[in-house]
Amino acid sequence: MLKSILSARTKGLMALAALLLFAVPTAAQAAKWYVDNTLGEVKPEEKKAPATPRPVQLIFEFQRDGAPNPRATKEVKPWIIEALQKSGAFSEVLETPVAGGAVLSVTFNNIVKKEDVDKAKKDGFRAGLGFGLFGGVVATDRYDVTFEYLPGEGAASIKTLVQHALHMKYGxxxxxxxxxxxxxxxxxxxxxxxxxxxxxxxxxxxxxxxPQ
Structure with a gap:
């Protein structure tokens, strides 16, 4: 069942959900996925863009509880690059040094709380006993995403932290x-x-x- 729900591109990301799905039978109902509403989209009236976008070198790493996850880094990086290119904030997004020396470091940390994992396992077992018909589970994956932008050599960096979450409902x-x-x-x-x-x-x- 895990294979039918988690694609090869993402099963390395959903640590909590994967632990849950291992505990339930193949006859159970398929999971449903929800993107947390707290962060949401950047509204048109909120959006900022520099008058003269400049190129930037991207340094990206995906982590699980602060530890590097090379496989997830490889899979997620193209999505990060695509989003950066569409943002309008940079003229180019490269993985090599750029003219002017600007560097953007993005760290995507998947936080897995032990209490969440323990509860998911327990609830998953209960749901499994009823083939998902008489019980269910809600699991959450949380993400701390750190952005640090260095405009150029000798300049002070700019930092920001964004928090997001992904929910799974089963049974x-x-x-x-x-x-x-x-x-x-x-x-x-x-x-x-x-x-x-x-x-x-x-x-x-x-x-x-x-820089504007």
């Missing part, structure tokens, strides 16, 4: 999910990455120290 659980449902886990993770990147970049550009 029959009568509880309101504080998120917007998406069609699958791949779309869920892509949306979290895009929204967090859009918000982080907008925060940086809104800083008076960001």
């Amino acid at each position: 029959k659980k009568d509880v309101e999910i504080p998120g917007t449902q998406v069609k699958n886990v791949t779309e869920a993770v892509k949306t979290v990455v895009r929204q967090a990147t859009d918000r982080g970049v907008n925060n940086l550009v809104s800083d008076p120290a960001f």
